[in-house]
Amino acid sequence: MPDVNSELSTDSKQKLVSDMKVVVSHAEELLRATAGVADEKMNDLRERIGQSLRDAKLRLADAEGALVDKTKAAARATDDFVHENPWRAVGVAAVVGLLLGAIISRR
Template sequence: MAKKNINTDNDQLLAEFKALVSDTEQLLQHSVELSGDKAEELREQINSSLQRARKALGSTEHALRERGKEAIHSSEEYVREHPLQSLAIGAGVGFLLGLLVSRR
């Protein structure tokens, strides 16, 4: 469930950045011939695009932080429930890393 939410957030973030890039490119192409009120409108459009991108980044950052907290919590819970298995897994990984390092 959390993974689908993260994927949705990533898709929204990607869509926001694509829209931001597209809007910015269009506005910059038209900025050469604009002056006065039109230039001010152009700045407002760019600013609103940047604000949308910032909001999308903020929501994605929050979702990633929550996912990380959940992963840490579940890892700690597993270690508390299965201390000997956790110790064996850690020793096995350490042994394999030692073998890999000693071969170099």
């Protein structure tokens, strides 16, 4: 089975973390809204959902931390490359600029 982390872009991972935070927030709101219901099954369900939410928050924090770490590592690698190969970096930037200019001028 392929590694999901390697298949998702950084933007996709950020969007996923953001979406999961919204889901967790809505689930917490639902738990608060049903707090007055005294049914034993509902209490058990609220307890299980609460535990799942706590676990999800921990995993989200871990995923967000890993995402930040990977972003920082990519930035360091880019910085190192530019410092070690300044003319190559200028060349790459010039080519990208020319391509963008050509694309924009066609419109």
